[in-house]
Amino acid sequence: MTSNTAAGPSTQLCTKCRAQEATLDQRSHAVCVDCFTKFINTKSVKQLGILGKETKPPIIPNPSGSGPPTIGTRRYLLGLSLGVSSTCLLQLLHENCQFQLSKGRSSPFELTVVHIYNDTFTTSSTAESLLSPYKTRYPSFTFLSHPLSDALALASINWPELCASLSLPASHPTSLKEFLVSLPASQASQTDIINLLTRHLLLSLTTSANSQALLLGHSTTAIAELTLSQTAKGRGFSLPWMINDGLFTFSDQQVLVFHPLRDILRKELIEFTKLTSPPLEGLIPDEAKQEGQVLNHKDLSIEEVMTRYFADVEKNYPSVVANVARTSARLVRIFENGEEKGCGLCGMPMDGEGDERW
Numbered sequence: 001m002t003s004n005t006a007a008g009p010s011t012q013l014c015t016k017c018r019a020q021e022a023t024l025d026q027r028s029h030a031v032c033v034d035c036f037t038k039f040i041n042t043k044s045v046k047q048l049g050i051l052g053k054e055t056k057p058p059i060i061p062n063p064s065g066s067g068p069p070t071i072g073t074r075r076y077l078l079g080l081s082l083g084v085s086s087t088c089l090l091q092l093l094h095e096n097c098q099f100q101l102s103k104g105r106s107s108p109f110e111l112t113v114v115h116i117y118n119d120t121f122t123t124s125s126t127a128e129s130l131l132s133p134y135k136t137r138y139p140s141f142t143f144l145s146h147p148l149s150d151a152l153a154l155a156s157i158n159w160p161e162l163c164a165s166l167s168l169p170a171s172h173p174t175s176l177k178e179f180l181v182s183l184p185a186s187q188a189s190q191t192d193i194i195n196l197l198t199r200h201l202l203l204s205l206t207t208s209a210n211s212q213a214l215l216l217g218h219s220t221t222a223i224a225e226l227t228l229s230q231t232a233k234g235r236g237f238s239l240p241w242m243i244n245d246g247l248f249t250f251s252d253q254q255v256l257v258f259h260p261l262r263d264i265l266r267k268e269l270i271e272f273t274k275l276t277s278p279p280l281e282g283l284i285p286d287e288a289k290q291e292g293q294v295l296n297h298k299d300l301s302i303e304e305v306m307t308r309y310f311a312d313v314e315k316n317y318p319s320v321v322a323n324v325a326r327t328s329a330r331l332v333r334i335f336e337n338g339e340e341k342g343c344g345l346c347g348m349p350m351d352g353e354g355d356e357r358w
Helices: 032-055 083-103 124-137 150-155 159-165 176-181 186-207 220-232 238-242 267-273 304-316 318-327
Strands: 024-026 029-031 074-079 107-118 142-145 214-217 246-250 251-259
Touching: 024 032, 029 032, 029 107, 029 220, 032 083, 032 214, 032 251, 032 267, 074 083, 074 186, 074 267, 083 107, 083 267, 107 124, 107 186, 124 142, 142 318, 150 176, 150 186, 176 186, 186 246, 186 251, 186 304, 220 238, 220 267, 220 304, 238 318, 267 304, 304 318
Parallel strands: 074 107, 074 214, 107 142, 214 251
Antiparallel strands: 024 029, 246 251
């Protein structure tokens, strides 16, 4: 997202409201700050409305055993990576709650925000210090941090089969570092497994907290990146489960996974971080803002290659990014009867016929 610097005596007016000066570029349209902010809010509110229809408030029985039950509050769990997208989603959820409260209504949902940190190089105290400004800014939400090593205790992962495939001596890894070291020595393998373990842990925490949905901050750009990266890794078959909103089978339970920012580009979210009051930029750690400074392409994962590619594409061809995300969203899940066999690590359904279907 770039800002327009008007030169000369004439001032370019916003193409939306025709009243204020256009200082921002929104998908080839020159717009003002107010119209741009309204655009972001409208996109997110639309998705939150869909989420509200998908998740009914829980019915709480009357403790006395007689009398009508009470209607509870929806409960959501948000995965916070501390990056731009998940931070923007947190801010938009906060604004939605504040708007409802300003109208004299009750809060539309309770939100638990979970940050998963890689404890092979990040300590719990460091993770808590990174979360501290978030807790101060959003006191009405519950914040938790969990080490990635907690995933080693999950029964949803087929550890014996996985350890056997990696030639590990035990049927279960004793430490996260030991497990990661046993992987092929490539950045792509490390990133892939860390992402899968993080997803497993978030799904587990969603069910244990009795939350009705897991919210992920994937933007349009992130969904497009995930589409191509999964396809490049030979997992195109899993895309309907990875990028679409809907129920996901986890440990014999159905978990609703939802992406409220799926209609917003990453560059638009980056601009949004500068427009909030106070700006969100101060919350986001510096390392989360960097596009990546690796010069040796051998050190890049497939995900990082896709991030760099779409960072260039969305600057000049935002419609291309949106088309990739919309096209992949049309993919359907061929198994809907709950009888599919899931992979012991990623949880995706197994394609029993494999190459034979082609």
